[in-house]
Amino acid sequence: xxxxxxxxxxxxxxxxxxxxxxxxxxxxxxxxxxxxxxxxxxxxxxxxxxxxxxxxxxxxxxxxxxxxxxxxxxxxxxxxxxxxxxxxxxxxxxxxxxxxxxxxxxxxxxxxxxxxxxxxxxxxxxxxxxxxxxxxxxxxxxxxxxxxxxxxxxxxxxxxxxxxxxxxxxxxxxxxxxxxxxxxxxxxxxxxxxxxxxxxxxxxxxxxxxxxxxxxxxxxxxxxxxxxxxxxxxxxxxxxxxxxxxxxxxxxxxxxxxxxxxxxxxxxxxxxxxxxxxxxxxxxxxxxxxxxxxxxxxxxxxxxxxxxxxxxxxxxxxxxxxxxxxxxxxxxxxx
Amino acid sequence: xxxxxxxxxxxxxxxxxxxxxxxxxxxxxxxxxxxxxxxxxxxxxxxxxxxxxxxxxxxxxxxxxxxxxxxxxxxxxxxxxxxxxxxxxxxxxxxxxxxxxxxxxxxxxxxxxxxxxxxxxxxxxxxxxxxxxxxxxxxxxxxxxxxxxxxxxxxxxxxxxxxxxxxxxxxxxxxxxxxxxxxxxxxxxxxxxxxxxxxxxxxxxxxxxxxxxxxxxxxxxxxxxxxxxxxxxxxxxxxxxxxxxxxxxxxxxxxxxxxxxxxxxxxxxxxxxxxxxxxxxxxxxxxxxxxxxxxxxxxxxxxxxxxxxxxxxxxxxxxxxxxxxxxxxxxxxxx
DNA sequence: TGATAAAATGTTAACGTTAACAAAAAATGA
DNA sequence: TCATTTTTTGTTAACGTTAACATTTTATCA
Numbered sequence: 150x151x152x153x154x155x156x157x158x159x160x161x162x163x164x165x166x167x168x169x170x171x172x173x174x175x176x177x178x179x180x181x182x183x184x185x186x187x188x189x190x191x192x193x194x195x196x197x198x199x200x201x202x203x204x205x206x207x208x209x210x211x212x213x214x215x216x217x218x219x220x221x222x223x224x225x226x227x228x229x230x231x232x233x234x235x236x237x238x239x240x241x242x243x244x245x246x247x248x249x250x251x252x253x254x255x256x257x258x259x260x261x262x263x264x265x266x267x268x269x270x271x272x273x274x275x276x277x278x279x280x281x282x283x284x285x286x287x288x289x290x291x292x293x294x295x296x297x298x299x300x301x302x303x304x305x306x307x308x309x310x311x312x313x314x315x316x317x318x319x320x321x322x323x324x325x326x327x328x329x330x331x332x333x334x335x336x337x338x339x340x341x342x343x344x345x346x347x348x349x350x351x352x353x354x355x356x357x358x359x360x361x362x363x364x365x366x367x368x369x370x371x372x373x374x375x376x377x378x379x380x381x382x383x384x385x386x387x388x389x390x391x392x393x394x395x396x397x398x399x400x401x402x403x404x405x406x407x408x409x410x411x412x413x414x415x416x417x418x419x420x421x422x423x424x425x426x427x428x429x430x431x432x433x434x435x436x437x438x439x440x441x442x443x444x445x446x447x448x449x450x451x452x453x454x455x456x457x458x459x460x461x462x463x464x465x466x467x468x469x470x471x472x473x474x475x476x477x478x479x480x481x482x483x484x
Numbered sequence: 485x486x487x488x489x490x491x492x493x494x495x496x497x498x499x500x501x502x503x504x505x506x507x508x509x510x511x512x513x514x515x516x517x518x519x520x521x522x523x524x525x526x527x528x529x530x531x532x533x534x535x536x537x538x539x540x541x542x543x544x545x546x547x548x549x550x551x552x553x554x555x556x557x558x559x560x561x562x563x564x565x566x567x568x569x570x571x572x573x574x575x576x577x578x579x580x581x582x583x584x585x586x587x588x589x590x591x592x593x594x595x596x597x598x599x600x601x602x603x604x605x606x607x608x609x610x611x612x613x614x615x616x617x618x619x620x621x622x623x624x625x626x627x628x629x630x631x632x633x634x635x636x637x638x639x640x641x642x643x644x645x646x647x648x649x650x651x652x653x654x655x656x657x658x659x660x661x662x663x664x665x666x667x668x669x670x671x672x673x674x675x676x677x678x679x680x681x682x683x684x685x686x687x688x689x690x691x692x693x694x695x696x697x698x699x700x701x702x703x704x705x706x707x708x709x710x711x712x713x714x715x716x717x718x719x720x721x722x723x724x725x726x727x728x729x730x731x732x733x734x735x736x737x738x739x740x741x742x743x744x745x746x747x748x749x750x751x752x753x754x755x756x757x758x759x760x761x762x763x764x765x766x767x768x769x770x771x772x773x774x775x776x777x778x779x780x781x782x783x784x785x786x787x788x789x790x791x792x793x794x795x796x797x798x799x800x801x802x803x804x805x806x807x808x809x810x811x812x813x814x815x816x817x818x819x
Numbered sequence: 820t821g822a823t824a825a826a827a828t829g830t831t832a833a834c835g836t837t838a839a840c841a842a843a844a845a846a847t848g849a
Numbered sequence: 850t851c852a853t854t855t856t857t858t859g860t861t862a863a864c865g866t867t868a869a870c871a872t873t874t875t876a877t878c879a
Binding site for chain 1: 485528530532533534537538543545553554557558560562563564566567570571575576579580581583586591594595596597704730733734737758759762
């Protein structure tokens with residue numbers, strides 16, 4: 150491999166001068182710089198980032214950590230996250246992706262290895278990880294899940310408001326008996342969406358019926374089972390808010406399996422607007438959550454943090470959007 | 485940060501001895517080693533991989549490159565790939581993920597930065613990248629797409645055989661007019677699946693009708709449009725083989741939009757068995773492609789290659805599996 | 820023109836680790 | 850017991866880069 154010393158020899162300068170030219174330092178003469186750059190490109194020089202990192206005490210690596218890669222994270226969520234981050238991270242940074250649950254201890258998470266860390270957090274259990282990162286003084290940004298600490302940058306969608314809007318929409322459509330299939334209990338998002346659901350009911354002075362809330366864990370099967378439970382009720386709800394699209398699809402299938410129809414017998418709304426929501430039959434009305442945008446913003450911001458640019462924002466809520474398709478029946482004309 | 489020299493001082497030995505203890509070299513006395521290890525863990529020592537990499541000329545990084553992260557790669561494919569690789573890569577390696585199309589030039593892809601590279605290849609255009617890696621003498625393994633060079637390790641699913649089986653199944657069900665919606669033309673997988681389709685027809689001495697082949701690019705919308713084109717034909721096919729599940733879902737929706745039914749009017753099979761294939765209505769009959777398994781195998785093998793273990797295999801075909809659900813109607817009783 | 824300031828380049832050390840070689844300590848054997 | 854071998858430890862250099870400081874060259878101005 151060609152090093153700056155090789156270039157130095159050919160250019161008849163010291164290796165420091167080469168270093169300066171390559172990093173376009175201001176204290177170098179134009180012609181010298183030009184000559185060095187030319188030789189470098191001729192030799193196809195590429196810097197050794199290990200050496201650079203060693204001396205500069207920087208890793209040139211951004212870590213993207215998800216709660217889990219393999220458990221409970223939907224494909225579209227993972228893909229959107231990576232797409233968003235990938236688009237924002239410039240080529241001179243390594244992008245390192247792992248699940249927090251891949252680690253038994255966090256000893257290898259330190260400033261030497263990571264210039265900055267993005268946590269796409271889906272569970273309150275991530276807290277010990279976040280705390281560790283904080284303690285090691287690695288710049289961090291937490292996405293997707295609200296955290297109390299106001300000195301940590303935090304970007305998330307307003308899930309509570311999003312689900313409130315969705316349930317309000319059901320109410321506007323004339324529904325009075327509205328069920329919910331909840332997400333993985335330990336995930337903050339599941340709690341927020343439940344709160345939005347409750348808020349809408351309370352706002353409209355609707356009674357809260359315990360048996361209309363059933364558990365789920367964000368996967369399709371739990372949606373199927375949740376809906377079955379609701380259908381077996383003496384008086385099933387006429388509309389069900391599912392805490393994500395995957396469960397909504399499972400729920401739709403449960404409805405069909407019971408010989409009923411969506412939306413004629415049961416109306417359904419989902420949450421996420423994952424890629425296939427528009428291709429279900431009928432098209433799924435859902436709350437669009439801007440995962441990719443959140444990830445993109447997060448990556449941009451961690452880069453600013455890492456490069457020492459002043460970043461002011463501390464908590465950013467990205468708006469959700471209600472996407473109306475065909476899975477909700479209008480009982481009254483209002484919606 | 486604590487270094488081996490700090491440990492050395494406390495243990496009253498030289499830093500080399502510490503290095504040896506930490507890397508459990510055989511030429512160190514038991515008690516000495518034990519003492520050093522104790523101090524190290526007490527101080528919460530964690531090695532500086534930049535220094536290590538610099539002196540050992542190793543990067544401790546495995547690169548996972550996909551044809552593209554943002555264009556034409558489905559969410560489930562991306563997610564499965566990452567899951568498989570992530571599960572196999574041990575904690576002491578960095579996992580670096582990027583799209584080949586994120587690079588304008590490959591100068592930063594060199595042995596200093598990558599101990600080994602996994603290419604999850606979806607397009608023949610990846611060849612220049614593969615060639616570059618080869619030229620730099622970085623251990624490489626190519627997944628998912630067949631390559632001619634027999635000295636490159638290559639793991640892939642037998643798409644041609646998989647699609648042949650799928651189409652044969654349609655034929656067994658009594659279908660005679662069978663259409664295909666093709667995948668992105670430049671992707672080898674699209675070609676192989678087309679070949680499987682043709683092989684099945686030829687095996688059964690069916691005529692090949694040009695107008696039954698329509699283009700697509702693996703996304704849902706192209707599946708929708710492709711099906712529309714087929715439906716507008718004077719005599720539409722009774723069954724359509726879609727080159728992936730996403731397009732199959734688009735196609736199903738096109739059928740519904742025309743007031744027809746799946747599978748009563750048109751039978752559909754997909755390819756991939758992506759997560760939601762079982763939750764479409766009706767459930768999608770499809771060819772299961774073991775993306776996660778391929779990725780896992782690939783990662784295991786690149787690790788063996790990198791650590792110098794002898795690896796014999798050169799080309800591995802992983803079997804696909806026909807998953808029969810409800811999207812195909814049996815015209816005859818044979819299936 | 821020559822002293823002085825400014826700009827450009829060079830020298831040397833440092834980052835934290837491993838490796839080659841050197842030295843010391845321990846074990847062996849006559 | 851002491852020479853010899855073997856085992857264990859230490860010393861020094863190296864990896865490729867940047868940074869602090871030193872030196873040389875160039876520009877400025879009286």
